[in-house]
Amino acid sequence: MTRLSNAFAKPHPALVCFLTAGDGDTAANLDALVAGGADVIELGMPFTDPMADGPAIQEANLRSLSKGTTTRDVLLIANEFRDRHPDVPLVLMGYANPMIVRGPEWFAAEAKGAGVDGVICVDIPPEEDPELGPALRAQGIDLIRLATPTTDAARLPAVLDGSSGFLYYVSVAGITGMQQAAVDSIEANVSRIKQSTDIPVAVGFGVRTPEQAAEIAKVSDGVVVGSALVELVGKHGEDAPAKILELTSALAEAVHSARG
Amino acid sequence: MNTQANSFRTQPDERGHFGQYGGRYVAETLMPLILDLEKAYDEAKADPAFHAQFDDLLEHYVGRPSPLYFAERLTEALGGAQIWFKRDELNHTGAHKINNCVGQILLAMRMGKTRIIAETGAGQHGVATATVCARFGLPCTIFMGATDVSRQQPNVFRMKLLGAEVVPVTSGAATLKDAMNEALRHWVAHVHDTFYIIGTAAGPHPYPELVRDFQSVIGKEARAQMLSRTGRLPDLLVAAIGGGSNAIGLFHPFLDDPEVKMLGVEAAGHGLDKEHAASLAGGVPGVLHGNKTYLLQDEDGQITEAHSISAGLDYPGIGPEHAWLKDIGRVDYTSVTDDEALEAFQLLCRTEGIIPALEPSHAIAAVAKKARELPDDAIILANLCGRGDKDIFTVADALGVEM
Ligand SMILES: Cc1ncc(COP(=O)(O)O)c(C=O)c1O
Numbered sequence: 001m002t003r004l005s006n007a008f009a010k011p012h013p014a015l016v017c018f019l020t021a022g023d024g025d026t027a028a029n030l031d032a033l034v035a036g037g038a039d040v041i042e043l044g045m046p047f048t049d050p051m052a053d054g055p056a057i058q059e060a061n062l063r064s065l066s067k068g069t070t071t072r073d074v075l076l077i078a079n080e081f082r083d084r085h086p087d088v089p090l091v092l093m094g095y096a097n098p099m100i101v102r103g104p105e106w107f108a109a110e111a112k113g114a115g116v117d118g119v120i121c122v123d124i125p126p127e128e129d130p131e132l133g134p135a136l137r138a139q140g141i142d143l144i145r146l147a148t149p150t151t152d153a154a155r156l157p158a159v160l161d162g163s164s165g166f167l168y169y170v171s172v173a174g175i176t177g178m179q180q181a182a183v184d185s186i187e188a189n190v191s192r193i194k195q196s197t198d199i200p201v202a203v204g205f206g207v208r209t210p211e212q213a214a215e216i217a218k219v220s221d222g223v224v225v226g227s228a229l230v231e232l233v234g235k236h237g238e239d240a241p242a243k244i245l246e247l248t249s250a251l252a253e254a255v256h257s258a259r260g
Numbered sequence: 261m262n263t264q265a266n267s268f269r270t271q272p273d274e275r276g277h278f279g280q281y282g283g284r285y286v287a288e289t290l291m292p293l294i295l296d297l298e299k300a301y302d303e304a305k306a307d308p309a310f311h312a313q314f315d316d317l318l319e320h321y322v323g324r325p326s327p328l329y330f331a332e333r334l335t336e337a338l339g340g341a342q343i344w345f346k347r348d349e350l351n352h353t354g355a356h357k358i359n360n361c362v363g364q365i366l367l368a369m370r371m372g373k374t375r376i377i378a379e380t381g382a383g384q385h386g387v388a389t390a391t392v393c394a395r396f397g398l399p400c401t402i403f404m405g406a407t408d409v410s411r412q413q414p415n416v417f418r419m420k421l422l423g424a425e426v427v428p429v430t431s432g433a434a435t436l437k438d439a440m441n442e443a444l445r446h447w448v449a450h451v452h453d454t455f456y457i458i459g460t461a462a463g464p465h466p467y468p469e470l471v472r473d474f475q476s477v478i479g480k481e482a483r484a485q486m487l488s489r490t491g492r493l494p495d496l497l498v499a500a501i502g503g504g505s506n507a508i509g510l511f512h513p514f515l516d517d518p519e520v521k522m523l524g525v526e527a528a529g530h531g532l533d534k535e536h537a538a539s540l541a542g543g544v545p546g547v548l549h550g551n552k553t554y555l556l557q558d559e560d561g562q563i564t565e566a567h568s569i570s571a572g573l574d575y576p577g578i579g580p581e582h583a584w585l586k587d588i589g590r591v592d593y594t595s596v597t598d599d600e601a602l603e604a605f606q607l608l609c610r611t612e613g614i615i616p617a618l619e620p621s622h623a624i625a626a627v628a629k630k631a632r633e634l635p636d637d638a639i640i641l642a643n644l645c646g647r648g649d650k651d652i653f654t655v656a657d658a659l660g661v662e663m
Contacts, residue, residue: 047561047562048432048562048563049432049437049438049441049548049549049563050441051287051441051444051445051549052287052289052445052448053445054445055431058431062431062432065562070560071560071561095547096285096547097546097547097548097555097557097561097562097563098560098561098562099561100546100547100561101544101546101557101559101560101561102559122287123285123286123287123547123550124285125284125285125286125287125288125291127275127283127284127291128283128284128285131285131547131552145288146287146288146289147288148287148288148289149289150288150289150290150291150292150293150451151288151291151292152292155291155292159288170288170289172449173289173448173449173451174289174448174449175445175448175449178449
């Protein structure tokens with residue numbers, strides 16, 4: 001069992017929470033996610049050109065970079081998180097260029113050393129897997145791929161091939177922070193995906209409230225919340241941890257009790 | 261070995277790679293669209309009716325073939341090789357960009373798409389896109405960095421006259437790179453009805469290939485015109501490079517002519533040791549906007565801002581085929597500063613009565629250096645890929661002239 005598979009083996013759906021590394025007091029904000037009941041942490045690696053992100057996460061990327069956050073800093077944040085929370089799964093999420101610029105082997109080894117369990121890379125589809133996948137797999141790091149409403153039955157096997165940890169189902173064709181898709185379309189897509197794979201399926205993009213999260217938790221293995229948390233960092237700065245704790249607790253309660 | 265294996269004209273491979281460059285580095289949401297586009301383009305390529313429609317529009321709407329012109333007074337002024345220009349600045353809308361837009365909108369309509377988006381820097385590609393959208397009655401949204409919107413007002417107004425919606429992009433430095441990010445974001449959210457007309461030979465496969473193919477009309481015409489006028493091929497081709505579409509359009513049909521040398525000219529901005537836009541000279545390979553290529557970036561892979569006086573060259577990347585041609589040594593690449601381009605701009609105005617755009621002014625500056633090094637009977641052919649009407653305000657400003 002890995003930390004990630006443990007998180008999805010709990011008797012309830014998992015709450016997956018995203019924050020951008022280097023934005024605000026990241027360590028304190030991450031601790032608030034854990035204290036609030038997050039089951040999996042996604043740590044965003046800031047990038048100058050976050051092409052799949054809406055305004056909230058774009059701004060978080062810029063706030064972080066303008067403070068001078070480097071890849072070393074991101075790995076250090078991960079490493080310190082691992083020391084404080086030995087059992088909470090940690091996933092790095094970001095774009096290809098910062099991950100491959102020193103070679104994928106360098107990145108995979110450093111991520112492993114920092115206690116990272118999985119990596120989500122937005123702009124490396126299965127077609128370009130050799131760029132990153134083999135290096136991660138060689139280190140035993142899960143490559144978590146995205147499936148979307150445009151991933152049809154013909155493509156799904158390619159997406160699943162080489163995926164591990166969990167599959168991230170992006171509920172809307174769009175960028176982060178957009179409106180959530182209708183729950184019945186999510187349910188249909190998740191059950192279609194689950195017919196083809198045993199790995200857990202978590203659903204994200206557009207989930208903001210405990211009510212929405214509960215609805216999705218009923219039909220999936222996990223719920224991902226990002227922009228709503230990132231906005232709290234932007235809005236509350238130093239006071240963000242308390243606000244993050246509050247929202248995460250409400251989300252966790254909703255997700256964990258969704259199936260009664 | 262057969263000749264095919266020795267050809268420089270068989271790239272990309274079936275995965276869209278030019279050597280190690282190119283590829284399809286896009287979010288999963290876009291991947292099925294890119295695959296659809298590839299299929300549609302393969303079918304169009306094999307369809308004589310598609311070619312007939314493309315050729316007809318280029319002839320009667322764009323005004324092709326563009327002339328091949330011997331620049332006698334410039335040649336005299338420089339004192340060296342003969343200088344010839346491929347006059348793509350005479351095209352409808354004033355630049356080579358329209359060649360590509362005609363091809364892509366025909367493709368969009370074949371695919372049943374009902375609306376068009378595009379990014380633009382200087383506004384030339386935006387104007388060309390808005391033009392073909394008006395011609396075919398498709399709604400069109402152009403993403404343009406807010407900085408560029410304010411420094412390219414005439415083109416913004418042109419696009420609006422043509423019926424396009426112009427969306428100013430305020431993220432990042434609010435220039436071309438950010439406009440492209442925003443166009444990609446918009447596309448992800450409008451996948452079913454929208455076609456993205458990319459303006460240069462970059463982006464995810466099959467864009468670098470199809471933009472090159474549409475722009476290759478430049479080189480095909482020039483090759484035939486040169487043979488019929490002089491009975492031989494040129495010694496040196498020169499073209500400016502933003503993303504590389506006019507350059508690859510000129511170069512590609514000549515790549516297998518070993519006697520023809522080629523020179524791509526990047527923008528050195530304030531100088532290669534300062535702010536510039538020369539991704540081959542000052543960048544390293546990386547991934548951005550769907551392709552792997554040379555990029556201006558720091559050691560962490562963060563993309564750095566480009567600078568050029570020419571908004572059309574102000575981009576931190578370059579099309580992947582150029583990255584490959586540089587590595588294998590088939591094409592040479594050099595760079596020219598803002599000041600050198602301004603000087604070349606004025607030189608062409610005065611010697612030939614042609615006001616060039618600032619982009620080809622970079623090529624002309626490189627031509628001026630090369631002409632002096634070559635014998636009188638050598639032939640240099642440069643791509644005059646745009647006219648300078650759009651740039652007179654920028655030039656006046658740089659020369660300290662009040663208008
Ligand atoms: C006249 C002209 N030339 C060149 C360029 C640079 O693009 P490319 O390198 O794709 O030809 C532009 C871009 O706007 C342009 O307007």
